[in-house]
Amino acid sequence: MNFKDKNIGYALTGSFCTFKDTIEQIKKLVELKANVYPVFSFNSQNMDTKFGKAKDFMDEIESITGNKIIKTIEQAEPIGPKNYLDAFIIAPCTGNTLAKLNSGICDTPVLMACKAHIRNNKPVIIAVSTNDALGANMKNIGSMINKKNIYFVPFGQDDYIKKPKSIVAHFSEIPKTIYSALNGEQIQPIIKEYNNN
Numbered sequence: 383m384n385f386k387d388k389n390i391g392y393a394l395t396g397s398f399c400t401f402k403d404t405i406e407q408i409k410k411l412v413e414l415k416a417n418v419y420p421v422f423s424f425n426s427q428n429m430d431t432k433f434g435k436a437k438d439f440m441d442e443i444e445s446i447t448g449n450k451i452i453k454t455i456e457q458a459e460p461i462g463p464k465n466y467l468d469a470f471i472i473a474p475c476t477g478n479t480l481a482k483l484n485s486g487i488c489d490t491p492v493l494m495a496c497k498a499h500i501r502n503n504k505p506v507i508i509a510v511s512t513n514d515a516l517g518a519n520m521k522n523i524g525s526m527i528n529k530k531n532i533y534f535v536p537f538g539q540d541d542y543i544k545k546p547k548s549i550v551a552h553f554s555e556i557p558k559t560i561y562s563a564l565n566g567e568q569i570q571p572i573i574k575e576y577n578n579n
């Protein structure tokens with residue numbers, strides 16, 4: 383798997399518990415020669431949580447990718463007219479961002495970047511991470527999975543005993559999912575169990 387000459391938009395929304403895992407995948411993509419353009423939602427830029435400080439995450443990602451984080455809607459908009467991305471991934475994708483995406487709402491840098499990229503008819507990859515995936519957001523997963531140019535990172539129930547409606551993508555499958563999406567294919571199986579259940 384080689385991503386030489388591929389430009390990948392990589393968006394983080396506010397599922398903070400998965401930031402460490404997603405940063406590992408950003409490192410892998412860079413090792414595989416991808417040029418990664420990071421994008422943060424307003425909430426992921428501004429919330430310090432028990433999982434770490436927003437600024438520390440942003441500094442780390444800028445240093446791994448060598449690219450400045452896209453932090454505003456204005457900075458994200460040129461992705462459409464300049465058409466410089468080959469693929470765009472939202473990892474993690476919160477229930478909030480997924481619901482907005484499915485409803486055509488565009489009020490964060492991540493949603494603007496995604497909308498701009500979709501206009502160019504190229505792949506969008508979603509790594510969902512939300513406690514209500516099998517609840518309020520089930521309809522949004524169902525609707526998005528059925529759309530052209532949308533691919534899902536395989537996901538499973540991360541803790542069906544304590545969080546019976548929660549689903550989290552298998553972040554380690556991100557490079558493979560992007561690689562297949564660039565060739566127009568959804569990797570399978572999409573539903574994959576977690577071993578810790």
Ligand SMILES: Cc1cc2nc3c(=O)[nH]c(=O)nc-3n(C[C@H](O)[C@H](O)[C@H](O)COP(=O)(O)O)c2cc1C
Pocket residue numbers: 394395396397398399423424425426429431432475476477478479490511512513
């Ligand atoms: C510590 C913490 C952890 C969170 N984890 C998640 C999560 O795993 N999944 C999710 O959908 N929302 C999670 N949220 C809620 C989102 O951050 C919230 O819905 C926010 O509005 C998301 O905005 P965004 O999608 O624009 O980033 C969490 C919030 C906090 C404070």
